[in-house]
Amino acid sequence: MxxxxxxxxxxxxxxxxxxxxxxxxxxxxxxxxxxxxxxxxxxxxxxxxxxxxxxxxxxxxxxxxxxxxxxxxxxxxxxxxxxxxxxxxxxxxxxxxxxxxxxxxxxxxxxxxxxxxxxxxxxxxxxxxxxxxxxxxxxxxxxxxxxxxxxxxxxxxxxxxxxxxPLSEGEIWVGRQTSGMDSPFRARYLEQEWKKLCWAAEGLARSQRPEDREKHGQYERAAREVAQMKEEWEQWLLL
Ligand SMILES: C[S@@+](CC[C@H](N)C(=O)[O-])C[C@H]1O[C@@H](n2cnc3c(N)ncnc32)[C@H](O)[C@@H]1O
Known part of the structure; x- marks a missing residue:
C-alpha cells in the first residue's frame, strides 16, 4: 500500500x-x-x-x-x-x-x-x-x-x-488573549499586526478623503489597544 x-x-x-x-x-x-x-x-x-x-x-x-x-x-x-x-x-x-x-x-x-x-x-x-x-x-x-x-x-x-x-477594537485585529494561554507564536503575531495597524493608520492620516478620517481614528484606537496587549503579554510571560 x-x-x-x-x-x-x-x-x-x-x-x-x-x-x-x-x-x-x-x-x-x-x-x-x-x-x-x-x-x-x-x-x-x-x-x-x-x-x-x-x-x-x-x-x-x-x-x-x-x-x-x-x-x-x-x-x-x-x-x-x-x-x-x-x-x-x-x-x-x-x-x-x-x-x-x-x-x-x-x-x-x-x-x-x-x-x-x-x-x-x-x-x-x-x-x-x-x-x-x-x-x-x-x-x-x-x-x-x-x-x-x-x-x-x-x-x-x-x-x-x-x-x-463582544470583541473590542484591538481584539478584532488580534483576537482575545487570556493569562495562561498556550500560544508560542502570539508575541510574533502581536508585533506583526501592531506594525500593520500603525502603517495603515499612518497612510490614512495622509489621506484627504473625509471617510478616511473616521477610519484613521478607528485604526489608531486599535493600534493603541494592541500595543497594550503586547505589554500585557510580555508581563504574563515573565510570571
Ligand atoms: C486556495 S483554495 C483552498 C483549498 C483548501 N481548502 C486549502 O485550504 O488548502 C480555495 C478554494 O475555495 C474555493 N472557493 C472560493 N469561494 C468559494 C465559495 N463561496 N464556495 C465554495 N468554494 C469556494 C475556490 O474555488 C478554491 O478552490
Missing amino acids: KRLFSLSPRLQTVAKLVPRGVKLADVGTDHGQLPVWLVCQGIVPQAVASDLRPGPLSRGQALAERWKVSDRVSFRLCNGLAAIAPEEAEVITIAGMGGETIADILATTPWTRETGHCYILQPMSGMDGLRRYLSQNRFAIRRELLVPEGETLYVILLVEPGDMR
Missing part, C-alpha cells in the same frame, strides 16, 4: 482539530486533501466536500479516486454550504479563502447558527472582518491557533454558534 500523502502544517493543524467520528463538510475543498486525508486516516467515516468551481472540484474527486475513497467523500459543486444539508455536517472546515468570503458563507446559509455545528475557519486574509462578523452575529470563538508556514503565520479559529463577550 502506498504511503498516504502529508498535509501542510496549516492543513495538518486544521485536521488535528477535527474530532474523531464526526460528520465533516469541507468547503472550498479544491485539491480535496483535507477530507481525503481525514477519511483515509479513519478519523472521519465519510465527508462532504464543496467547491464553487468545477476545475478544483474535479481535482478533489481525482484525489479521492486515487486513494479509493470516492464512495466516502461526496463532492458538491456549489457556493459555500448551499448544496449541503445541515444533518450532513457537524464539523465544517473552511480553509484557504478570504475572511470576507468565509463570513459571507456563514451569513447566507440559513442553518449555520443552529446548535450542533462547529466551524474550523482558516482565513488567508481579512481576519479583522471575519472576527467582527463573528462577534456581531452570535458566533463564539472558542479557540485561536497560530501556525507558522515559511514566513507566514496562519490563524485558525474554532467557532460555534453561541454567546461571546
